[in-house]
Amino acid sequence: MPGEPGETVRLTSLRRTYGDGPHAVAALAGVTAGFAAGTFTAVMGPSGSGKSTLLHCAAGLDRPTGGTVAIEGTDLGALDETALTVFRRERVGFVFQEYNLVSALTAEQNVSLPLRLSGRAADPDRVRSALADVGLAGREGHRPGGLSGGERQRVAIARALVTGPAVVFADEPTGALDTRASHGVLRLLRGLVDSGQTVIMVTHDPVAAAHADRVLFLADGAVAGDLAGPVGAETVACRLAGMAGMEVPA
Numbered sequence: 001m002p003g004e005p006g007e008t009v010r011l012t013s014l015r016r017t018y019g020d021g022p023h024a025v026a027a028l029a030g031v032t033a034g035f036a037a038g039t040f041t042a043v044m045g046p047s048g049s050g051k052s053t054l055l056h057c058a059a060g061l062d063r064p065t066g067g068t069v070a071i072e073g074t075d076l077g078a079l080d081e082t083a084l085t086v087f088r089r090e091r092v093g094f095v096f097q098e099y100n101l102v103s104a105l106t107a108e109q110n111v112s113l114p115l116r117l118s119g120r121a122a123d124p125d126r127v128r129s130a131l132a133d134v135g136l137a138g139r140e141g142h143r144p145g146g147l148s149g150g151e152r153q154r155v156a157i158a159r160a161l162v163t164g165p166a167v168v169f170a171d172e173p174t175g176a177l178d179t180r181a182s183h184g185v186l187r188l189l190r191g192l193v194d195s196g197q198t199v200i201m202v203t204h205d206p207v208a209a210a211h212a213d214r215v216l217f218l219a220d221g222a223v224a225g226d227l228a229g230p231v232g233a234e235t236v237a238c239r240l241a242g243m244a245g246m247e248v249p250a
């Protein structure tokens, strides 16, 4: 289904099975969810609940076994590999826990990569402005090895944003950062959403989820809860503890 008005991403009956026969694992067992434009969603759930699989399928990095993903009304399943690659480059940003920067390239060169790959001129002003937007003006010539973890993640976020994507997917973007750097990255993501960007983030951290507008909980590959925010970190932690079968204080 193409999606509801005002929704940037729509997942319909999304399934992803790994392997077949008796050893098949249903990582996603039929997830239906919509993500409104300009909103920040945290996806949470126990280890193995399907969070990364959901993000990878929704971003067009992995093909679902069943169901559909629509981004801005485009059904990703209807695209062949080449068209999907082009669509992803143009309309989707992805931020990884381990940054995935090219160590031999400067910050500026890393950020210009998506533009170069899509055959567009890597306008230096545009690249510098993307770096300035994440608080890294003046660091254009630094290589990842000369930047802190938080700064590297900011470069990765600038790289995800430089094409002006419809949606940014972030898989544990603060998972490798200390508390202070995490806070900076979360405030940055929050600010992007407040300026209209749609962000969908997988996290284990209730404090990170508290920056989102909504928390979508997964368990065993299915939606197990959907809290509209702002949702406090304590509420999120209690919900997670409940899902893990731990005793939750009244």
Ligand SMILES: Nc1ncnc2c1ncn2[C@@H]1O[C@H](COP(=O)(O)OP(=O)(O)OP(=O)(O)O)[C@@H](O)[C@H]1O
Pocket (backbone or CB within 6 Å): 018, 019, 025, 026, 027, 045, 046, 047, 048, 049, 050, 051, 052, 053, 054
């Ligand atoms: N490539 C794969 N081959 C086989 N099984 C897989 C593969 N990738 C994931 N799985 C299985 O699918 C299920 C969901 O995995 P997924 O990584 O999406 O969960 P997750 O919620 O992101 O977990 P975590 O919080 O530990 O990162 C798990 O049972 C996992 O073992």
